[in-house]
Amino acid sequence: MQAVAVENTALLAFLRVADTESVLVLHNLSGKISEVKLPAKLEVYNKIYFSNKKMSITKGVNIEMPAYSTLVLSREVVK
Numbered sequence: 001m002q003a004v005a006v007e008n009t010a011l012l013a014f015l016r017v018a019d020t021e022s023v024l025v026l027h028n029l030s031g032k033i034s035e036v037k038l039p040a041k042l043e044v045y046n047k048i049y050f051s052n053k054k055m056s057i058t059k060g061v062n063i064e065m066p067a068y069s070t071l072v073l074s075r076e077v078v079k
Contacts, residue, residue, distance in 0.1 A: 021074060
């Protein structure tokens with residue numbers, strides 16, 4: 001597990017990497033809607049693997065997360 005720095009302090013983000021898959025996990029820990037813009041190196045995480053609430057992703061970069069929500073984004077690891 002690797003921590004990921006995001007500009008919004010209401011969010012907790014980290015990467016989980018396995019042999020053939022890598023996921024970016026985002027948690028909105030606040031009671032309000034939070035927005036996050038992913039750093040350029042994380043733009044490849046653009047497929048919703050899991051979410052506990054409805055969310056919108058704009059071009060895999062801008063994400064609006066409802067209060068107390070979780071989002072897991074995936075991508076294929078290139079070997």
